[in-house]
Amino acid sequence: xxxGTEQSVTPRPVYDERLSRAVERFLYAEADLLDRWQLHxxxxxxxxxxxxxxxxxxxxxxxxxxxxFLIQDDRFLLEQxxxxxxxxxxxxxxxxxxxxxxxxNIAAQARPGGEVDVTANFAVFRIRNATTDxxxxxxxxxxxxxxxxxxxxxxxxxxxxLDALRPLGKISIIL
Amino acid sequence: xxxxxxxDREMPRFRVSRKAMVDPGVFAREREQIFDHSWLYIGxxxxxxxxxDFRTRTVGGRPLIFARDAKGQIRVWVNSCPHRGAMxxxxxxxxxxxxxxxxxxxxxSSAGDLVSMPDDAxxxxxxxxxxxxxxxxxxxxxxxxxxxxxPGITGLRSYLAGAAEYIDLVADQSEVxxxxxxxxxxxxxxxxxxxxxxxSYDGYHAASTHQRYFQMVMAARGQLDPRALLxxxxxDLGNGHAVAAGAASTxxxxxxxxxxxxxxxxxxxxxxxxxxxxxxxxDRIEGARNLVIFPNFVLIDLVMGVVIRRIEPVSPGxxxxxxxxxxxxxxxxxxxxxxxxxxxxFWGPGGLATPxxxxxxxxxxxxxxAASELPWxxxxxGMNKPAPSASDELQMRIWWRxxxxxxxxxxxxxxxxxxxxxxxxGKRASEADQHATT
Numbered sequence: 001x002x003x004g005t006e007q008s009v010t011p012r013p014v015y016d017e018r019l020s021r022a023v024e025r026f027l028y029a030e031a032d033l034l035d036r037w038q039l040h041x042x043x044x045x046x047x048x049x050x051x052x053x054x055x056x057x058x059x060x061x062x063x064x065x066x067x068x069f070l071i072q073d074d075r076f077l078l079e080q081x082x083x084x085x086x087x088x089x090x091x092x093x094x095x096x097x098x099x100x101x102x103x104x105n106i107a108a109q110a111r112p113g114g115e116v117d118v119t120a121n122f123a124v125f126r127i128r129n130a131t132t133d134x135x136x137x138x139x140x141x142x143x144x145x146x147x148x149x150x151x152x153x154x155x156x157x158x159x160x161x162l163d164a165l166r167p168l169g170k171i172s173i174i175l
Numbered sequence: 176x177x178x179x180x181x182x183d184r185e186m187p188r189f190r191v192s193r194k195a196m197v198d199p200g201v202f203a204r205e206r207e208q209i210f211d212h213s214w215l216y217i218g219x220x221x222x223x224x225x226x227x228d229f230r231t232r233t234v235g236g237r238p239l240i241f242a243r244d245a246k247g248q249i250r251v252w253v254n255s256c257p258h259r260g261a262m263x264x265x266x267x268x269x270x271x272x273x274x275x276x277x278x279x280x281x282x283x284s285s286a287g288d289l290v291s292m293p294d295d296a297x298x299x300x301x302x303x304x305x306x307x308x309x310x311x312x313x314x315x316x317x318x319x320x321x322x323x324x325x326p327g328i329t330g331l332r333s334y335l336a337g338a339a340e341y342i343d344l345v346a347d348q349s350e351v352x353x354x355x356x357x358x359x360x361x362x363x364x365x366x367x368x369x370x371x372x373x374x375s376y377d378g379y380h381a382a383s384t385h386q387r388y389f390q391m392v393m394a395a396r397g398q399l400d401p402r403a404l405l406x407x408x409x410x411d412l413g414n415g416h417a418v419a420a421g422a423a424s425t426x427x428x429x430x431x432x433x434x435x436x437x438x439x440x441x442x443x444x445x446x447x448x449x450x451x452x453x454x455x456x457x458d459r460i461e462g463a464r465n466l467v468i469f470p471n472f473v474l475i476d477l478v479m480g481v482v483i484r485r486i487e488p489v490s491p492g493x494x495x496x497x498x499x500x501x502x503x504x505x506x507x508x509x510x511x512x513x514x515x516x517x518x519x520x521f522w523g524p525g526g527l528a529t530p531x532x533x534x535x536x537x538x539x540x541x542x543x544x545a546a547s548e549l550p551w552x553x554x555x556x557g558m559n560k561p562a563p564s565a566s567d568e569l570q571m572r573i574w575w576r577x578x579x580x581x582x583x584x585x586x587x588x589x590x591x592x593x594x595x596x597x598x599x600x601g602k603r604a605s606e607a608d609q610h611a612t613t
Contacts, residue, residue, distance in 0.1 A: 054525055055358070056357075056358035056359055056360065056361075057359075057361055058267060058268075058358065058359045058361065059357050059358040059359070062357060062358050064515070065508065065511070065512050065515070066356070066357075066511075067356055067357045067358040068356045068357065068358030068359065068360070068499070068500045068515070068518075068519075068523075069358060069515075069519060069525075070360065070519075070523060070524060070525035071519065071525035071526075072515070072516070072519055074516075076394075076395070077391070077516075077520060077527075080390070080391040080394060080527065081527065083390075084387040084390060084391070084527070087387075089386040089387040089390065090387050090530075090531065091384065091387075091531040091534045091535065092530035092531050092533065092534035129541075163267070163361075164361035164362065164363070164495075165360075165361060165362040165363065165524050166361065166362065166363040166495060167363050167365065167493070168362070168363070169362050169363045169364050169365065169524060169530075169533050169537075170362060170524040170525070170529065170530035170533050170534075171524055171525040171530070172530040172534075
């Protein structure tokens with residue numbers, strides 16, 4: 001490149017800066033609820049039509065109505081999942097593991113209809129029995145905006161970058 | 176009594192040594208004496224839809240390429256260049272007319288022939304050009320492809336013995352052929368592989384380990400009668416294979432109720448099947464089955480979802496699992512969606528059941544560090560019964576007796592139980608029989 005023609009390499013943002021900051025606050029608060037195991041409070045972040053999705057590791061762009069997923073909970077199943085995670089009957093999480101979530105690179109953009117598309121990177125560490133399992137991936141959510149820069153999940157999707165759940169073996173926590 | 180299996184018919188009592196789960200010497204001998212002399216599942220024909228499609232898989236510890244050649248024939252290759260050994264395929268799946276080794280550029284056709292090598296003239300005229308290596312045997316039954324590393328092994332159909340009929344009960348559920356869906360459950364467990372085999376057809380653990388799942392079913396259905404689990408039989412299928420087979424009432428225990436439209440479509444499908452195959456066979460199809468084909472292939476059909484599970488031992492305390500969803504592609508969208516839903520609530524590493532199985536098996540394995548204080552595990556349940564059910568442990572004893580025979584040479588006769596009857600013996604109508612064998 002010739003001197004004097006250098007251009008900025010900063011990519012142009014394809015997201016709404018102010019909205020992204022609001023979504024950032026929402027996702028931080030959400031991560032905090034999950035790390036504290038305040039799952040009933042967390043469940044309130046889903047309206048009746050809300051869904052929680054985790055695609056298969058070898059089909060990250062899969063369609064939940066056609067392909068095999070790891071998790072595709074509607075509100076009823078999510079409530080069942082959350083209720084049992086807080087009882088002794090979810091054996092894989094009794095006693096509860098410790099988790100710590102890092103959520104970064106948050107980008108949000110509103111659709112003309114008002115729904116908000118969000119991408120964010122995540123690393124979720126799960127610590128139990130002297131073993132640390134690390135789940136890495138990207139959130140691809142669709143949020144429903146509420147009053148005062150609050151949101152609820154229409155789609156809460158965690159796309160893993162792992163090529164298999166090995167040696168993790170399972171997703172017994174909420175990702 | 177061998178070092179590993181205590182099969183006492185007098186008491187009666189059946190125990191297996193926990194050493195068999197932790198000893199690296201046992202693990203090494205399992206590779207040689209079991210995995211090198213069995214038919215091992217590699218994949219389903221529908222996973223390779225087009226000519227030249229391939230998938231890479233590790234089977235019995237060997238890196239393999241599961242492929243269709245240019246003419247559409249199923250092939251299995253060792254994923255290693257015959258020149259110096261670099262892997263030919265490094266992707267989990269793809270489509271390639273030629274398999275080319277990036278190390279020195281040797282190139283092979285999808286039929287395994289060496290088609291080019293750079294600087295060909297530096298090899299003599301008489302140089303024997305090696306093709307791709309393959310396992311000794313490759314064969315399939317109703318779309319399920321198995322391989323064997325033993326050139327002298329009995330044919331696949333005779334190896335499957337009575338298990339073939341249970342594959343038929345699954346394969347007959349679609350008029351156009353059952354198909355593996357895209358998306359794989361690739362996971363693992365920090366436990367010995369034999370514990371997951373046992374767990375795959377252990378009805379006894381369902382009520383306690385999977386309380387959480389049945390609470391969900393109860394919330395969805397409003398009622399649940401766990402006695403349906405007892406309407407079942409554990410059945411010896413020969414060669415170490417066994418099934419825990421349930422009557423149609425078992426289906427009331429699993430999944431959320433179908434929508435009206437879903438139920439109507441399902442009923443119409445089964446009516447059509449009744450015309451093709453006859454009532455006796457379809458009554459049987461409407462039941463449930465947890466099948467294990469020795470040593471490591473699992474096929475579970477709880478009516479609203481068929482799971483194919485392949486267990487790959489990695490070390491005495493670690494296994495890898497692959498789970499696939501086999502479904503009829505000729506089903507409508509709504510029924511398919513409900514099938515996916517019912518499959519996922521139970522199966523797989525994110526379901527409401529499988530993670531708790533993994534937890535149970537991992538704690539077993541950790542506790543076997545005390546094997547010198549507590550050397551045996553008990554698998555006696557139902558030995559004293561005329562007709563053991565899926566909640567007994569006959570199916571596991573059948574597996575372990577075959578394991579013991581291959582590992583120690585000790586043979587023990589099958590248990591004597593009441594003959595099967597009713598819904599467990601229905602056959603296909605005779606005209607359907609002719610159709611299925613052509």
